[in-house]
Amino acid sequence: MQAVEIKKNIYWVGAIDWDLRDFHGYSTQRGSSYNAYLIMDKKITLVDTVKEYKTDEMIERISKIIDPSKIDYLICNHVEMDHSGALPYLKQLNPNLEIYTSTNGVKGLSAHYKKDWKYKELETGDVLNLGKYSLNFVTMPMVHWPDSMATYIPEAKLLLPNDAFGQHLASSKRFDDQIEFDILMSETAKYYANIVLPFGSQVQKALDTLLKFDIDMIAPSHGIIWRSQIPALIENYKKWSSNTVNNKKAVIVYDTMWNSTQRMAQAIYRAFEEKNFEIKMMNLKTNHISDIMTEIMGAKYICVGSPTLNNNILPTVAAFLAYLKGLAPKNRTALAFGSYGWSGQSIDIVEEVLKSCGFNFIQEAIKINYRPGCQDLQAITDKISKALHQADK
Ligand code: FEO
Numbered sequence: 051m052q053a054v055e056i057k058k059n060i061y062w063v064g065a066i067d068w069d070l071r072d073f074h075g076y077s078t079q080r081g082s083s084y085n086a087y088l089i090m091d092k093k094i095t096l097v098d099t100v101k102e103y104k105t106d107e108m109i110e111r112i113s114k115i116i117d118p119s120k121i122d123y124l125i126c127n128h129v130e131m132d133h134s135g136a137l138p139y140l141k142q143l144n145p146n147l148e149i150y151t152s153t154n155g156v157k158g159l160s161a162h163y164k165k166d167w168k169y170k171e172l173e174t175g176d177v178l179n180l181g182k183y184s185l186n187f188v189t190m191p192m193v194h195w196p197d198s199m200a201t202y203i204p205e206a207k208l209l210l211p212n213d214a215f216g217q218h219l220a221s222s223k224r225f226d227d228q229i230e231f232d233i234l235m236s237e238t239a240k241y242y243a244n245i246v247l248p249f250g251s252q253v254q255k256a257l258d259t260l261l262k263f264d265i266d267m268i269a270p271s272h273g274i275i276w277r278s279q280i281p282a283l284i285e286n287y288k289k290w291s292s293n294t295v296n297n298k299k300a301v302i303v304y305d306t307m308w309n310s311t312q313r314m315a316q317a318i319y320r321a322f323e324e325k326n327f328e329i330k331m332m333n334l335k336t337n338h339i340s341d342i343m344t345e346i347m348g349a350k351y352i353c354v355g356s357p358t359l360n361n362n363i364l365p366t367v368a369a370f371l372a373y374l375k376g377l378a379p380k381n382r383t384a385l386a387f388g389s390y391g392w393s394g395q396s397i398d399i400v401e402e403v404l405k406s407c408g409f410n411f412i413q414e415a416i417k418i419n420y421r422p423g424c425q426d427l428q429a430i431t432d433k434i435s436k437a438l439h440q441a442d443k
Contacts, residue, residue, distance in 0.1 A: 051110040054224050056275060057206040057267065059090040059182075063111040065104035068220045075373065076244045077338040080237060081220025084132050085271045087210055088112055088121075089203075092181030095123040097201055097210050098271055102135035109139075119143045123178070125185065126151035127199045127212035129158030133271055138163060150178065152189045154197035172199065174259070188259050190214065192252040194245055200260060207266040214256065215283060216272035217241045227278040234274055236344075238283065241272070242290045243347040244340045248378045253291035257284070293380050295350045298327050303342055304355035305334040305366045310389035310421045311355045317427040318353050318387065321434030325442075327351075334366035339373045346379055351412065353385040354404060358396035363388075367396075371403045380408065383441070385434070386415040389422065413437045 053061040064085035070078045084100035086108055094116060100108045112118045118140065124147055126134055137159070141147055149169050151159060156169045172178075178185040186202040193214050200211040217237035223229050246253060261284065268276040268283070276283050300322045306312040315331060322329045330345045346352055352374075356367035363371075386401035388394075394417050401415045413433060418426055 051107055051114075053088065053111045053114045056087070056224070056269060057203075057208055060203070060206060060208065061088045061090070061111075061115055062086075062224055062269070062275070063088045063096070063108055063115070065100040065107035066220050066222070067101070067104065070218070070220070073218060076218070076340040078218040080218065080233075082218040082272050083220055085269065085273075085275075086136075087269060088115060089180060089183055090115060091183050093122040094120055095125060095180055095185070096121050096140070097125040098127050098133045098212060099124070099136035099140065101132045105136040105139050108136055121147060123147070123180070124149050125201055126155050126159065127201055127210065128195060128271065129155050129162065129197045130195060130213075131162070133212065134159060134162075138165070141165070141167060152187075152197050152199045154191065154195075155199065158195070158197045188256070190252065190256040192249045193256050194249055200256070202260070202263050202265075204264065207264050209260060209263065209265045209268045211260065211268060212271040213245065214253070214270060215268050215276060215287070216270035217274060219273040221274065224275055225278070226274050226276045229274055231279065234279070235282065235286065237273065238286065239290070239347065240340065240344045242287070243344045244377065247290070247343070247347060248376070250291040250293055250380075253287065257287060257291065290347060294348075295381070296328065296348050297350045298325075299329070299349040300327050300351035300353065301330045301332060301342065301345045301349045302353045302355070303332045303334065303370060304353075304387075305357075305364045306355075307357045307359065307364070308421070310418065311357045311387070313422050313427060314387050314389060314416065314418060314430060315353070315355055317422070317430035318385065318434055320431045321438060322351070324431075324435055325438050334364075334370055339370045342370065343373065343377055346374070346382075350383055351385070352379075352382050352404070352409065353387065353412075354400050355387040356396040356400055357388050358390040358394050361393055361395050363396040363399050367400065371400065375403060375407055378407070382407070382409045383412055384409040385412045387417070387430075389418045389420065391420060394419070412441070
């Protein structure tokens with residue numbers, strides 16, 4: 051396990067999690083990495099660590115450069131345990147290790163680790179001189195936790211923004227020009243949609259501050275380091291954080307018992323198709339909710355269908371709606387639909403959740419008793435077409 055020099059005397063010493071397939075309900079189909087950065091200067095400094103079970107891998111990489119007990123400073127940009135997990139081990143190795151973090155970082159680390167560690171609290175504008183390099187700190191509350199912080203090194207034009215600009219992507223490559231751009235950007239979008247989406251205004255505030263710095267490398271705490279594609283990355287972060295959507299894109303999310311709700315979904319599809327929309331049909335049996343969220347991030351229209359099961363919605367639809375509500379996309383136009391046998395509560399339940407998300411509606415919810423016939427399906431298509439036509443005016 052080697053360290054990778056990313057700037058003179060600054061090394062990536064993280065760990066690659068090839069096996070990770072779930073991150074708090076987010077399907078990480080390409081694994082992930084936890085990126086820690088070692089700065090060899092008069093004061094030897096480690097910025098962030100790794101998940102606890104990856105401590106050995108990080109220590110092996112650090113040991114290629116220096117005895118890990120010689121690290122003087124630990125910068126904790128973010129408390130979450132995928133970045134602070136090796137902290138207890140490092141403190142054990144060197145009880146004099148000085149931990150620098152934000153005020154909220156102190157609260158979080160104290161509450162989680164319950165150790166009598168001394169902390170150095172940081173605020174935006176604080177500078178820590180290491181020798182040749184200096185660390186400049188910017189707190190970024192709610193990008194994506196209260197304690198989140200970025201570290202900027204002007205002498206290296208290097209930004210270490212922790213989770214911001216990251217991707218869940220395991221690779222033996224470290225830089226954006228060593229990996230296929232479409233894969234990299236699609237994983238960056240998925241990461242934003244599933245982790246950062248609720249915090250658009252906080253991201254914009256952070257961008258305002260960070261983009262004043264002279265940056266030629268952005269090294270996040272997950273995935274690949276940006277050095278060649280920074281303009282495309284920033285352009286996308288500006289777009290995603292401003293809740294920019296494609297007014298001609300619809301995502302139709304549903305599950306089905308006896309294909310009746312699926313037939314309704316297809317009728318809705320036809321209406322969008324007639325209007326030349328980009329459409330994603332996402333059956334919850336075959337699509338993961340985190341992939342659905344990536345599509346929803348750029349879509350104006352969200353249609354959600356569930357048949358009625360035991361006076362309620364299908365569990366897959368319930369999980370999706372809970373996830374959607376938490377990630378809080380804004381200014382969307384929605385539609386609830388579904389088939390039922392005798393009681394039909396599911397459609398109202400779906401509509402209530404979509405209302406609680408603050409969405410507008412294409413039209414009132416569509417319910418069909420048992421199986422929709424050809425005329426029912428045509429009526430659905432016609433109604434939606436008409437509503438879309440009205441919305442165009
Ligand atoms: Fe990668 Fe918020 O932890």
